Amino acid sequence: MGETLSLLQPSFNASVRVETRYERLSGDAGFLLLRDVLDDTGIIDHLAGRLHDARCPERVVHSLPELLRAAVAMIAQGWGDQSDAQRLHNDPLLALSGSDRRGVGAAGKTLASQSTFSRLLDRLAQGANQEVIDAAPLELATRRRLGTGASPAPVMTVDVDGLPLAAHGEQPGSDYNGHVRERIHYPLIASCAETGDMLGGLLRPVIKKPAANIPWASHHR
Structure with a gap:
């Protein structure tokens, strides 16, 4: 050593004592x-x-x-x-x-x-690569569920929540948020309520209404 x-x-x-x-x-x-x-x-x-x-x-x-x-x-x-x-x-x-x-x-x-x-x-950030990244969480969640041998569920719940992420400087799409008291991005995150798997994310400009863009979740049905 x-x-x-x-x-x-x-x-x-x-x-x-401090040693190195x-x-x-x-x-x-x-x-x-x-x-x-x-x-x-x-x-x-x-x-x-x-x-x-x-x-x-x-x-x-x-x-x-x-x-x-x-x-x-x-x-x-x-x-x-x-x-x-x-x-x-x-x-x-x-x-x-x-x-x-x-x-x-x-x-x-x-x-x-x-x-x-x-x-x-x-x-x-290139278009084709972005499509691969966007699809990856849902594909992996599906593969993981199939790997467990679980039978198809008649109903599964997709939770969609805003996730405040700190911005570095005045990055495009970020803005000051009074609730968290800092400049943030505010993407939407879709996850499966039954398994906890992340299904996707949507980066959007910081807006006043957190529920805006929720119809995007229909992509994960």
Whole structure:
């Protein structure tokens, strides 16, 4: 594990010691749990097999599944800004949990650059790719239910709720919301009441009436 180095002993409590090691360290152990969740759902393989990736295969350093895992992991762990990719470039757990590699070889990976993630988002925003992303939650929920062997339900309830998401700066479609007291996006999220599965989402401008655009849910019947 390497030599442990004592950095300091704070004066307010002599029982506390701050130590470090030469190894690369991470404070985001949740990345490892999230990787298991992503693999269990099959969402990354589902998307990677359907999304169009126009990059030249011979020049690809980070595969599409690796980029998708890392992008989801950063958002889930609270690193929502693309510029955070530079700060997390050498985080060992983020690179390890997103890597396609197995064994000790996965430890040598580093995170993709901020510009690479920007290009990823541009590709995901293309029309054909957006359709794949929009359809994925419903397809995976259907596949998961069939996999359990559950018999067809005569009636299932689709819950549709607004979800306030903090905006970074004055992003298009965002606005100040007096209820949550911050600038937000306010997308609609459709989920199955009986199973808890997410079925889809609709990004819409922040509006005064939360129930607006509810007819969109008929798409998930």
